[in-house]
Amino acid sequence: MQPTIHHLPLMEFYKSAPWPLSFLGDYKLRTYIESHKNVPEVKAALSRAKAAWIPRDRLDAYAVKLDKDAPHARLREVTRAVFGNGAEMLLWIPPSRPYYNHEGSFATNAQFTKTLLFSSLLLAPRALSGLISYEAERRLLRAAGDNAKYFEDRPTGDIIRFDNPKTLAPWGFVYPSRTLCDLAPVRDEALGKSSETLVNEMKNLLADGLQRLQRFAGPAPRHPDLWYALAPFLLDWTDSTGADAGRNVLSPRAACEQWLDDFRCNAGQSADASGRRDVIDILRGRLDEPALDLGPMPDDLPCFLAKLAIAGPAVSVLTSLERIWSKGDRELARRAGVGAIDFVQVFNNPEGRRILKKSRRDRQIPFWMAALDYCVSGNVQAMFDEYLHLLHSSGLDAAEAMARLNETTRLRAGSVTAQVQRINGAAVRFRCHYAVSISNQRSTDQQAVERISNVRDAFNSPFWPFMLNSTSIGQEGLDFHWYCSRVVHWNLPANPIDLEQREGRVNRYKSLVVRRRVAEYIANTPVAADGGDVWAAWFGHAKSARRLAANARSSDLVPYWHMPVGQARIERFVPYLPMSREATRLDELLKILSLYRLAFGQPRQQELLENLLCREFDAAEIAEIQRKLMIDLAPLNYLHAASDPIEIPADDTAIMVTKSFSAHEDDANGTFDINPFASHDDQLPGAEK
Structure with missing residues (x-):
């Protein structure tokens, strides 16, 4: 060739x-x-x-x-x-x-x-x-x-379905129970606690509701599937709390009835929507029975309801929607139900099924229950609060946000x-x-x-x-x-x-690095008690970081575009082979970039840049030239020392960490590395992370 x-x-x-x-x-x-x-x-x-x-x-x-x-x-x-x-x-x-x-x-x-x-x-x-x-x-x-072949067709079909009248238990996932949503402050103030501790606290708070459910535990044969499906509905159905006209909030029972009616009229745009409506008719028929008897209550029902209050998909989605788009919109409950069904699809793809299979390997529990446990372990409420805040910040309304959730999960x-x-x-x-x-x-x-x-x-x-x-x-x-x-x-x-x-591309408005730095800064700040947008409140609190500016002026870039404190970094990863051209080109690129910034704003920039490059200054000399000659167009600079105990790294304005694989921990010239990778004896020499 x-x-x-x-x-x-x-x-x-x-x-x-x-x-x-x-x-x-x-x-x-x-x-x-x-x-x-x-x-x-x-x-x-x-x-x-x-x-x-x-x-x-x-x-x-x-x-x-x-x-x-x-x-x-x-x-x-x-x-x-x-x-x-x-x-x-x-x-x-x-x-x-x-x-x-x-x-x-x-x-x-x-x-x-x-x-x-x-x-x-x-x-x-x-x-x-x-x-x-x-x-x-x-x-x-x-x-x-599992045993499978990669190039063979993979099995299809959902493991968590909402159009099958023979398996009703997953419907507990998609009903946004008002009773369970009202327990959100307990979860929001659980920083530092384990999920087991939180479940026990929720079970204690649900004691009155569970007592109301005892009336449905009659002599009929055991129906655990119906119990799991209907219990969240029954908590609202039997709640005698009245409506709050001042906030345009329905009573729990009225909210349940309206959700059933609204969801039946508009159960989403997916192919199984008609099957969902049939199941809704079954659930409504059972709720309307004057002497509903579900048989003995399952022993784990209190734990199941506690987990729904902590990380139930519909409860979490509705809580986030109301925090960000206000509680007065009665359409949000239906949107939360449809959004919860869309979200559950992440467990129905082959990869999600295998993750659940791994998590339930030592326990004889159905897939839908393993999915709920996974939601608890993954702080699903905090995930939705953060993601929907970003969608709202980008200008989407509640309907558009739920449409985006549908698109991304499917x-x-x-x-x-x-x-x-x-x-x-x-x-x-x-x-x-x-x-x-x-x-x-x-x-x-x-x-x-x-x-x-x-x-x-x-x-x-x-x-x-x-x-x-x-x-x-x-x-x-x-x-x-x-x-x-x-x-x-x-x-x-x-x-x-x-x-x-x-x-x-990754150093933008409310980026992941910025949010993680804000999270560090407000680490012990509780979720706002007013039930509003959690992240909007935290960003507002983080504005106090503006006092770290080197002059008296503040900047609106903090904390939305840049947060001056925190350990989170953007990682530059350059995997090059030893003795390759990239090994020297990276240093050249970074040097030219530094000199380009120096020449920016100067007359006859190209000639100045060429002159500086041919002189072969070392790093110390370039730093001195930058200090004396560079026109600083940065919107703000930060003090390297302040009365506040928060430490600010000297190189913080770049929010960038670079570390060569060949650098050792005892190398004084090695840069700080926040990446928690385990060491490998056969790591690629000369790669940069």
Whole structure:
């Protein structure tokens, strides 16, 4: 083969992804190879190039561990970073400020972030999206103890359904009981407590309600399914509290009746909506029975209701909606029910099923109950409060926010095609769900815009995908900052401005880094007692950080665009090979970027920049030149020492941490690293994180 194809070195294809010949897609190189495959020299070379094609049979058996077996050092390192401490077990990003202690995978990944990767070649985003998603499936398959083939069709069908009259228990998930919503302050003030302690507190507070439910525990045969479904309804149905006309709030029973009527009229837009209406008729019929007898009350019903009060999907969604869009809107309850059903779909996809299967392996409980336990461990109320606040900040109303929730939880997985080495072997498809890609699409402009918009909205949600791989199309004009603070430069850009543009995608208004810093700053501040927008109140409280400005003027950038204190950082990850061109290019790019900022605002900038570059100043000399000559256009600066005990790092304005894998803990020149990765003896030398 010739060393270049249309002026692009073949080595660039080889370095861009593992098994590169399988992921060439529509590249002209693939056409070139196809047209010359019968040339003896080319045929022999392709036959010998086993490492350039995917090992289909091993992948099909889920036998390839990317972090160990991939013939690509950069992919191995990125895989370790992307999955953190078992992040494949997460269905949403842990909230920045939990209301009680995280548990399970949420506790071990409390600072987990989504990953934004940039590549100069389309080959890498496509390959990495398929391979990283494969690795997520492989890990979940092993955790659940399942046996399956990757390239076979996967089972379909929901494990938690709302259109089946024979399984009514999940309806307890989607009814936003007013009685349970009113217990929100107990959960909101549980910072530092375990979920077990909180469940016990809720059970005590539900004692009166449980006493009212005893009237339905008659001599009839046991009906636990009906108990779980109807108990949240019955708590409101039997509540004698009157309406609050001043706040336009119905009595609990009237609210229950209106919810049943409203939900039956508009049960959502999904295909099973008619089945939901049939179930609503069944539930309403049972509630209207003058002598309802459900048989003996299940022993775990108090615990079930306590968990619903803490993290029931409908209870949590309604609480968030009312906090952000006010309690006076009676349509919010119905929206909460539909939104809860949409949210539950994260458990119905194959990956969600395997996570629940792992969590219930040692317990004989149904999937819907395992899903409720998962919601409790993941602080689902805190997650909804944070996500819906962001949607409200972007200008969405309650209806639009619920539509966005529907779209992000039901995002259809994409796929990428890979070729195999076998003669006449059929191409295979990799599913893309944990990681997805955006790039220049071969479609109409409108189709491309819609896909990019849908992927961006999903990535800017707490749910999957957790990794977005992009070409240059994603480095300008698109924001990916709501749940991402890690930028991977798979290939270094051609100029320093592109480097800054890439990292600017996650350094925006109310970004993940900003919110985590605000959460640190207000760590012991309770949730507002007025029942309003939690995060709006916390951002308001964090305005006090403006006093840290070096002059008397304050700035509206704090705390919304920048928070001057806290440990959260944007991570720059540059996985380069030792002795490669990237090893020196990164230092050059950062140096040029520093000098560019120095020359900015000066006359004849290009000449000044060229003069500074040719003089080969060392770091100390550049710092001195910057101190004396640079025109500072920063909207605010921060004191490095203040009377306040909060420490402010000297390099804080960048909110950036860079650490080379080759730096040791005792290296005085090594920069601070906040990434909690376990050390690996075979880590890639020279990579930067």
